Amino acid sequence: MCELLGMSANVPTDIRFSFAALARRGGETGPHVDGWGITFYEGRGCRSFHDPEPSARSELAKLLRNYPIKSRIVIAHVRKANRGRVSLENTHPFTRELWGRRWTFAHNGQLRGVKKLPLRGFEPVGTTDSEHAFCWMLGQLQQSWRALPRPAVLDRAVADLSAELHALGVFNMLLSDSRTLYAHCGKRLCYLTRCAPFGTATLIDEDWRVDFAQETTERDIVTVIATQALTRDELWTDVARGDVLVLRDGGIRLLTPGTRPAKTVTAPPTPVDARA
Amino acid sequence: MCELLGMSANVPTDIRFSFAALARRGGETGPHVDGWGITFYEGRGCRSFHDPEPSARSELAKLLRNYPIKSRIVIAHVRKANRGRVSLENTHPFTRELWGRRWTFAHNGQLRGVKKLPLRGFEPVGTTDSEHAFCWMLGQLQQSWRALPRPAVLDRAVADLSAELHALGVFNMLLSDSRTLYAHCGKRLCYLTRCAPFGTATLIDEDWRVDFAQETTERDIVTVIATQALTRDELWTDVARGDVLVLRDGGIRLLTPGTRPAKTVTAPPTPVDARA
Numbered sequence: 001m002c003e004l005l006g007m008s009a010n011v012p013t014d015i016r017f018s019f020a021a022l023a024r025r026g027g028e029t030g031p032h033v034d035g036w037g038i039t040f041y042e043g044r045g046c047r048s049f050h051d052p053e054p055s056a057r058s059e060l061a062k063l064l065r066n067y068p069i070k071s072r073i074v075i076a077h078v079r080k081a082n083r084g085r086v087s088l089e090n091t092h093p094f095t096r097e098l099w100g101r102r103w104t105f106a107h108n109g110q111l112r113g114v115k116k117l118p119l120r121g122f123e124p125v126g127t128t129d130s131e132h133a134f135c136w137m138l139g140q141l142q143q144s145w146r147a148l149p150r151p152a153v154l155d156r157a158v159a160d161l162s163a164e165l166h167a168l169g170v171f172n173m174l175l176s177d178s179r180t181l182y183a184h185c186g187k188r189l190c191y192l193t194r195c196a197p198f199g200t201a202t203l204i205d206e207d208w209r210v211d212f213a214q215e216t217t218e219r220d221i222v223t224v225i226a227t228q229a230l231t232r233d234e235l236w237t238d239v240a241r242g243d244v245l246v247l248r249d250g251g252i253r254l255l256t257p258g259t260r261p262a263k264t265v266t267a268p269p270t271p272v273d274a275r276a
Numbered sequence: 277m278c279e280l281l282g283m284s285a286n287v288p289t290d291i292r293f294s295f296a297a298l299a300r301r302g303g304e305t306g307p308h309v310d311g312w313g314i315t316f317y318e319g320r321g322c323r324s325f326h327d328p329e330p331s332a333r334s335e336l337a338k339l340l341r342n343y344p345i346k347s348r349i350v351i352a353h354v355r356k357a358n359r360g361r362v363s364l365e366n367t368h369p370f371t372r373e374l375w376g377r378r379w380t381f382a383h384n385g386q387l388r389g390v391k392k393l394p395l396r397g398f399e400p401v402g403t404t405d406s407e408h409a410f411c412w413m414l415g416q417l418q419q420s421w422r423a424l425p426r427p428a429v430l431d432r433a434v435a436d437l438s439a440e441l442h443a444l445g446v447f448n449m450l451l452s453d454s455r456t457l458y459a460h461c462g463k464r465l466c467y468l469t470r471c472a473p474f475g476t477a478t479l480i481d482e483d484w485r486v487d488f489a490q491e492t493t494e495r496d497i498v499t500v501i502a503t504q505a506l507t508r509d510e511l512w513t514d515v516a517r518g519d520v521l522v523l524r525d526g527g528i529r530l531l532t533p534g535t536r537p538a539k540t541v542t543a544p545p546t547p548v549d550a551r552a
Contacts, residue, residue, distance in 0.1 A: 044401050045364030047326050063339045088321030089378075096373055100399035102365075121397060123376035125320050 002032055002092070002108035003227040004189070005076040006174040008181040008247035010221045012070035013274040015040075017203070017210050020065060021230040024205040025078055026055030032078035035091040036061065039104045040071035041178050046102045050091045072249070073181050075174045077106035089126035093174075094134050096122055098141065099148040101177050105134040108227065109170025109186045137161045137175070151180060151248070158182050159244040159255045166242055172227065181247040183225050185239035191225040192236050193250065194276070201231040215275040221250030222276045278308055278368070278384035279503040280465070281352040282450040284457040284523035286497045288346035289550040291316075293479070293486050296341060297506040300481040301354055302331030308354035311367040312337065315380045316347035317454050322378045326367045348525070349457050351450045353382035365402035369450075370410050372398055374417065375424040377454050381410040384503065385446025385462050413437045413451070427456060427524070434458050435520040435531045442518055448503065457523040459501050461515035467501040468512050469526065470552070477507040491551040497526030498552045 005022045007015050019038065027033045036055035039048040047069075055061045055078050077092035084090040093106040107130035114129045120139035124131040140161055141154075148154070158175065162184040165171045171186035183189060194201075196219070198212035216222075225245065229236040239245060244255040281298045283291050295314065303309045312331035315324040323345075331337045331354050353368035360366040369382040383406035390405045396415035400407040416437055417430075424430070434451065438460040441447040447462035459465060470477075472495070474488035492498075501521065505512040515521060520531040 042364045045326075045367070047364060048324070050321075050323050059343055063343065067335055067339065088318045088323060091321070097398065097401060100401055102401055122373065125373060125376055125378055 002077055002079045003030065004106055004108055004172060004174050004225070005074070005230070006181055006183055006225040006247075007071075007074040007276050008223050008250050009072050009274060009276065010219070010249040011274050012072055013222050013276045014068045014070050015074045015076075015276050016065055016068060017208065018224055018226070018230050018276050019076055020208060021203045021205040022076055022078055022226070023055040023058075023061045026058075028056040029205040030078070032080040034079040034081040034086045036076070036078045037091050037093050037106070038064070038074065038076035039093045039095065040069045041073040041102075041176065042071055044101065044178050046095070046104060046178065048093060048095060048104070050088055052086050052088050052091055073176050073178065075104050075106050075176055075181070077108075082110055084126055084128035087126065090128050090131075092130060094131050096134070096138055098138050098177075101148060101179070103138060104176050105130070105137075106174045107133060108172045111165060111168040111171060114165070114168055133165050133171075148177070155180070155182075155246045155253070155255060159257070162244055163242070163257055174225070179248065183239065183245040183247065185241055185243050187241060188227055189225060189239040190229055190236040191223055191239065191245065191252070192234055193221060193223045193252065195221045195250070201234050203230060204232045205230070210275065212275065220274045222274055223247055223250050223252055224276050278353055278355045279306065280382055280384055280448060280450050280501070281350070281506075282457055282459055282501040282523075283347075283350040283552050284499045284526050285348050285550060285552065286495070286525040287550050288348055289498050289552045290344045290346050291350045291352075291552050292341055292344060293484065294500055294502070294506050294552050295352055296484060297479045297481040298352055298354055298502070299331040299334075299337045302334075304332040305481040306354070308356040310355040310357040310362045312352070312354045313367050313369050313382070314340070314350065314352035315369045315371065316345045317349040317378075317452065318347055320377065320454050322371070322380060322454065324369060324371060324380070326364055328362050328364050328367055349452050349454065351380050351382050351452055351457070353384075358386060360402055360404035363402065366404050366407075368406060370407050372410070372414055374414050377424060379414060380452050381406070381413075382450045383409060384448045387441060387444040387447060390441070390444055409441055409447075424453070431456070431458075431522045431529070431531060435533070438520055439518070439533055450501070455524065459515065459521040459523065461517055461519050463517060464503055465501060465515040466505055466512040467499055467515065467521065467528070468510055469497060469499045469528065471497045471526075477510050479506060480508045481506070486551060488551065496550045498550055499523055499526050499528055500552050
């Protein structure tokens, strides 16, 4: 297994607090020693940092602890390899361009027979099941529309493709097209939304406490999603198996297989910086 | 204009010496203040660092000075924007996947009417002429072959596509498919190859001197290509306008428009680390 971390926010938000916990699980407080990566969206652009070294001992991960990158969508992953050797090309998140947008994907779990799924237009660079699943999803989307469809249509398509992969095994997944963060729960995924009135939080994996009231404005909304809770003094909500969360600007829509989406949190974007 | 830096080597090589000079040209010894980026290949994988900040003042560029990444193919770019605003998505090098390989592209110069060239399968994320040219090249290649062709065939195709872009203006370009580094000279590009017996070199842009004899073995071959010479005590060779250099394992083949390739330097790969 691996661990995932995602963030969606309505303001550019510094993820270093949450990433610090995840990074320690890559070799110190967790066994995920086979590489790590993180992608930060900034508008339509994104930048990724990958390292096949364990995140707990990675020089690059240490550098990121001291280098605040504020982003409204983040996807991060620490890897415990099961399929595909430990190498840079097998290190999540994976990225591709489709319809003039940067897509990013990270996964944990195993998918039986996924490599039999036919690929069109996108091919894996590495040898993981995960990258094959990502290429298959993008190929299916590209076959369906010539340009980016409107959000509700894309949300349903991502949920349907996720359900097909869910049927093959364990499909805990984070995906973004630079506009939306999608999360599919195959087995284990939880989230929390921070909004006013903000409180404090303390990491589980190290002695780091943040008072979010000092870091935010009352209009900020930040949702963090992770394989396991990252803080010990906040309430994390488990996602049900098979559910898809659709996150935009920190707000969440839940797509349960075969049901209509239900809006649970939304907020207008504001131009202030926050921390997660 | 912008400045380019490329490297091809037969051993994993630390580019920090050359990159230090380029980075200073992004706001200190040169006017290229509109962002910078660098891509390092490691086998089939690659990692890129991008920053829309001037490289001379970039925290991320400083971090890379202290973080040796050894690579056999590197492409770097410092930007002085003419088309496309200063933003992460307009920051070179650009990357895409084609035939299960990561392609990387950086360009300087202006290309009249390039956005009229039809795109197939690849679309720009940002608004630069350069990314449009890159997407056009990849679309043309993808239309021609279903899988990666053998090197000599691809070399010729890249040279032919480069000649078409050269006809539109100034096309100084670096391109890699993870196996080969291609360089097209539109107006200004020079290179040097370091091999045994190694000497010393001193940067033009700062007081940094390296004795390569201390950093290498006698089988190492490293070719560095740049818009302008980076060192003051080595002989840099200008590339002629319209010529394409094909670099593999530090060796160079010259493709002059309409002629057969001539082999000039080759060497077998060795597993030692070097510095450029």
